[in-house]
Amino acid sequence: MNNKPILDVKDIPKPGQWFTLSLQHLFAMFGATILVPYLVGLSPAIALISSGLGTLAFLLITKMQVPAYLGSSFAYIAPVIAAKAAGGPGAAMVGTFIAGLVYGIVALVIKKAGHRWIMNLLPPVVVGPVIIVIGLALSGTAVGMAMNNPAGKYSLLHFSVALVTLAATIIFSIYLKGMLSIIPILAGIVVGYIYALIVGIVDFSPVLKAHWFEMPAFIIPFVSYKVKFSWDIILLMAPVAVVTISEHIGHQLVLSKVVGRDYIKEPGLQRSILGDGTATIISALLGGPPKTTYGENIGVLAITRVYSVYVIAGAAVFAIIFGFIGKVTALIQTIPTPVMGGVSILLFGIIASSGLRMLVDSKVDFGDKRNLIISSVILVIGIGGAYIKVSQQFQIQGMALAAICGVLLNLILPGRQSADENMFEVAESPEKRKTA
Template sequence: MSKPILDINEKPTPMQWITLSLQHLFAMFGATILVPYLVGLSPAIALISSGLGTLAFIIITKGKVPAYLGSSFAFIAPIIAAKASGGPGAAMIGTFMAGIVYAIVALIISKAGYKWIMNLLPPIVVGPVIIVIGLALANTAVGMAMNGPDGKYSMLHFSVALVTLAATIICSIYAKKIFSLIPILIGIIVGYSYAAIVGIVDFSPVVKAHIFEKPDFIFPFIDYKVHLTMNIVWLMIPVAIVTLSEHIGHQLVLSKVIGKDLIKDPGLHRSILGDGMSTIISALIGGPPKTTYGENIGVLAITRVYSVYVIGGAAVLAIVFGFIGKVTALISTIPTPVMGGVSILLFGIIASSGLRMLVDSKIDFGDKRNLVISSVILVIGIGGAMIDIKGVQIQGMALAAIAGVLLNLILPGREKMDESMFEKEGHSSDGTIDEHVA
């Protein structure tokens, strides 16, 4: 392993600090603003909550884990469902509960170790669930790409999506070094430019916006009544349990990148608690759930700059950006087909990463046990199956995850995982178990 240019607790010079922190900000920017765009939350709040959450994460992990936390794609479908059933407040309550699950798991891991969760969520369960996460969103991506504002097919709008998609793919395949980590951002910029040329961008919100503006915070008890229902619990918590496997995978990968065993020091319980606290903070101000970002791990690997001061600087910049009205207004003018074009690739990659997890883990589909578990998860999740017990609904991805966990525990022939197997599973260079393009 090469010697770091700046180690974890080394301070950069002021100019280095700004430049390197901006680099991390741009690496996470495209994916972080895409999530609130898709679920109807404020991109400004997503930026602010990612900054505050990252700072909380750094404090909880004693400044020993150089990780940036951005918006999680795994929760897109549950947030949309929660908003449909109870408005933004329901989505925030669900997000808060997801953070609480992380805190509870962190407490258990601090007492009992972490291998129990690896055995609870092996690749044969997590892989198909990740495939469901991606494919369940396929209709959303295609609809955004093909349809105009009236909801009908528009070749003009579809051309914008195709240009955006092409730019994102080209950047993903051919870009080098730091540019290979920001294909989403580059795709959005190219697609936006083309959309402006063909005349479907309205710049008036940017002209009207002030330089500094108060974002649209959503506070509990002020903007909505806090009322926890079992429907919200069953929408969000099963997904939180599955995304914990992503967190462990990221910590194993990050440990390799920086040459330190983060599972032991500061401990997996601290990093999971930090992730959960980041999600709780996000919920309290109206942002989406948070996750460690593979793009930013990629930046660490390429630059060999591991300083938490640089990560903290990126977090502060994200908070500042969230209060700049011109930036928020500019994000709001991004046409839907631009985001649709990016989403076609992004959601496909989520699904493909689940498939890759199964391949990397050498799952034998000649084994009927594996075939049964994966088949049930896929059809329940993609088909949108639902259980309704006295008004309490468990559906889609959540039901698929629960079914997968139960089948894995009940069916004979279960193999216990060791750390090396899980490290392969979690070896991701992007987002929530490869949920972002790297």
């Protein structure tokens, strides 16, 4: 792969070039970043602002060496929905804060003990099936959004909007080339929205009424809600954080290959994990969803060979500005549910498939009973929605329980192999990554 940079990591682009290149990164992350808050009932505007602030914090913590953009994490959709159902938006923000703290604790341990232990704790035979669970556990949500009208009943008209959106997203993923191949989610949403306008299920009036500048309704701790930590929230969010840390490691390995640097050693995995956790904590303090590094933006780096952290910082500033433009927020909120449902069918499937790809690329041998048992238990417990309920305040459920069982089985069962860093690489080259 030719990764000779057009602009290297510390290079500052010319103003016109800077604007265009940063806008590309904004478009790459935009569709997925606004989809998560849409699904969990949070503000897309706050998601944009927190992603921008979180990315700037990440860049500073990694000493302006790692050109990564941080957007909304899909892994936390089910836990955030469950936390909101249990205790409202405040509980979801407390859970998001806890997830960020887990990142900080792991970063501190890596700083003291090195990074091999986390790779031994979370091999692909554990992480792959958990990622599959993350995608498939949400499949019912995606299909319901696609098929049902606002009253929750089946509607062929609404389903047609979802199918048009899905078809457009697939076509853009397969046939678009270069930079355009990185934004199939955004392009699919635009086509679906236009079709929804044609069939008459879009109410455009909120956009006309909205102000150009508008302050989002931030969810601030001790102001918007009473902060309360509980074991059920901790057990809901913390295990997922451990899994997304392994995804973070995978992204850092891929990014290292693209840029031609070893980011595991310098600035160090502890710094990038701390940056990711800090971005998630910032999001929790504002009312946004948890954050993660984005494969879409790694794909932009690979295609453009522009590795400048200043371009990433420019995209972050654009995201913050967009979050305060009321008409943009209003436009996002007029997107019909089946449009998002159509995109989600593909996106959640891709999440599940990326877990399967991790198993294939890491050459996990399912002829080995140990691997077969670990993956089987994770899949059935996670997708089946099993839970352990000791009391009203203490329960472990679904994805969290599946992750814990996977980690324990990996530690207990005989025949465990030493981790290899390459295991964590989602081996398909970044140029081919259409969505993350």
